[in-house]
Amino acid sequence: MKPAPFDYVAPASLDEAVAALASGAGDAKVLAGGQSLVPMLALRLARPATLVDINRLPGLDAIREASGMLEIGALVRQRALERWAAARSPLFAEVLRHVAHPPIRNRGTIVGNVVHADPAAELPALLLCLEGVVVARGPRGERMIPADRFYRAPLTTALGADELATAVRFSLPPSGAGWGFAEVSRRHGDFALVGAVAVLTRNASSGALVRARLAFFGAGGTPARGLAAEQALEGHPPSAALLAEAARAAAAGLSPDADIHASAEYRQRVAATLAERTLAAAVARCGAPA
Amino acid sequence: MTRTIRVTVNGREHERVVEPRATLADLLREDLELTGTHVGCEHGVCGACTVLLDGEPVRACLMLAVQADGQRVTTIEGLAPAEGLHPIQEAFWAKHGLQCGYCTPGIIMSAHAFLRERPAPSREEIREMLAGHLCRCTGYHFIVEAIEAAARALAPPNTRTP
Numbered sequence: 001m002k003p004a005p006f007d008y009v010a011p012a013s014l015d016e017a018v019a020a021l022a023s024g025a026g027d028a029k030v031l032a033g034g035q036s037l038v039p040m041l042a043l044r045l046a047r048p049a050t051l052v053d054i055n056r057l058p059g060l061d062a063i064r065e066a067s068g069m070l071e072i073g074a075l076v077r078q079r080a081l082e083r084w085a086a087a088r089s090p091l092f093a094e095v096l097r098h099v100a101h102p103p104i105r106n107r108g109t110i111v112g113n114v115v116h117a118d119p120a121a122e123l124p125a126l127l128l129c130l131e132g133v134v135v136a137r138g139p140r141g142e143r144m145i146p147a148d149r150f151y152r153a154p155l156t157t158a159l160g161a162d163e164l165a166t167a168v169r170f171s172l173p174p175s176g177a178g179w180g181f182a183e184v185s186r187r188h189g190d191f192a193l194v195g196a197v198a199v200l201t202r203n204a205s206s207g208a209l210v211r212a213r214l215a216f217f218g219a220g221g222t223p224a225r226g227l228a229a230e231q232a233l234e235g236h237p238p239s240a241a242l243l244a245e246a247a248r249a250a251a252a253g254l255s256p257d258a259d260i261h262a263s264a265e266y267r268q269r270v271a272a273t274l275a276e277r278t279l280a281a282a283v284a285r286c287g288a289p290a
Numbered sequence: 291m292t293r294t295i296r297v298t299v300n301g302r303e304h305e306r307v308v309e310p311r312a313t314l315a316d317l318l319r320e321d322l323e324l325t326g327t328h329v330g331c332e333h334g335v336c337g338a339c340t341v342l343l344d345g346e347p348v349r350a351c352l353m354l355a356v357q358a359d360g361q362r363v364t365t366i367e368g369l370a371p372a373e374g375l376h377p378i379q380e381a382f383w384a385k386h387g388l389q390c391g392y393c394t395p396g397i398i399m400s401a402h403a404f405l406r407e408r409p410a411p412s413r414e415e416i417r418e419m420l421a422g423h424l425c426r427c428t429g430y431h432f433i434v435e436a437i438e439a440a441a442r443a444l445a446p447p448n449t450r451t452p
Contacts, residue, residue, distance in 0.1 A: 002316075003311040034354070038313070038353070038354070042332055043333055053356075055357060103340050103346075106347060107343075107349070188421040189421045
């Protein structure tokens with residue numbers, strides 16, 4: 001199907017873009033990579049009056065790494081971060097390989113994927129797991145929205161209709177941290193039926209887990225932290241029995257939805273299995289580059 | 291509301307007046323009459339409309355024509371030399387990598403960029419790339435073989451393996 005007609009503006013500065021969003025009175029949408037928005041326009045699930053195309057804004061295409069933070073500007077394509085990750089971060093490389101397909105990743109942006117807030121998408125869960133923030137610019141200035149307060153419902157976030165997400169920041173795993181990532185999908189590149197990502201840090205001398213982060217996607221209306229698992233793991237040495245118990249506890253706290261592809265019960269069971277696998281992978285990788 | 295854009299397609303510059311809601315696929319097929327770019331699902335899933343934007347594969351149905359202003363696009367029509375076929379097209383022909391041919395232009399454009407990055411791909415890598423392209427005729431086996439054959443044909447002569 002074809003999108004319904006809309007007005008199109010391509011501002012040349014951030015201030016102009018924010019002004020265009022504000023004057024859209026809630027009926028303007030930001031167009032960056034368009035890989036989530038254009039399908040919604042084509043299916044007429046979205047009918048904004050105005051599209052604010054930010055592709056010509058200067059200064060939003062940088063990947064910056066400083067003091068343990070990775071900042072990604074709103075125009076960084078998923079493919080660009082994938083190329084950065086190939087040399088720098090096996091965790092990001094593995095996650096990005098599962099985000100759709102190369103022709104989508106060539107246009108789709110990291111920030112767009114994060115703020116589109118599809119509950120089955122990988123990057124929002126990674127942002128939660130790495131305790132990231134969304135940098136939002138609006139008429140009243142700039143604010144930081146922590147990932148754990150960003151996601152409210154499917155495709156619904158704390159971002160205001162007059163705000164533009166200019167960047168996202170991930171806290172990079174500390175050196176020596178281990179990671180795990182797993183998802184079940186019908187085909188490679190499809191949205192996940194269920195997925196999990198974990199990052200663990202161990203005390204080098206005692207072997208106990210000092211920090212555990214686990215996040216799920218495709219297991220409810222928003223990406224979700226596995227807080228029960230994190231609490232069960234921190235302070236203890238990671239035995240196979242402890243990982244299994246922590247994974248079960250985290251999955252028990254999820255409220256997945258049923259749809260044409262999978263029942264809620266199936267998703268909950270798979271979530272427990274994937275949590276256990278990602279935690280075990282993270283333990284095994286502790287000490288390797290993340 | 292319309293916009294005037296300038297796009298270079300297959301080495302030729304075109305100036306056209308487009309509606310903002312027209313996609314790059316609409317521009318190519320309707321305005322430039324380059325109907326080799328096929329449109330299947332029109333929402334980014336099937337991969338039939340894949341073209342190269344500045345050398346990288348993208349979905350022509352997920353990009354607005356206005357966004358292609360000032361950019362360089364290559365379609366299936368721009369891949370073959372003036373006479374004959376591109377080696378990837380040749381391989382699809384030789385290995386029966388198509389039946390109805392609807393998905394073929396998109397797959398060939400993706401394969402073109404893929405083989406540039408991975409000149410000697412494994413079958414798993416080829417299948418991972420093909421996950422972004424729906425083919426309902428072939429069962430994919432002959433497409434995988436065609437891409438393997440194309441990789442061999444495109445490899446520099448001294449690195450070719452039988």
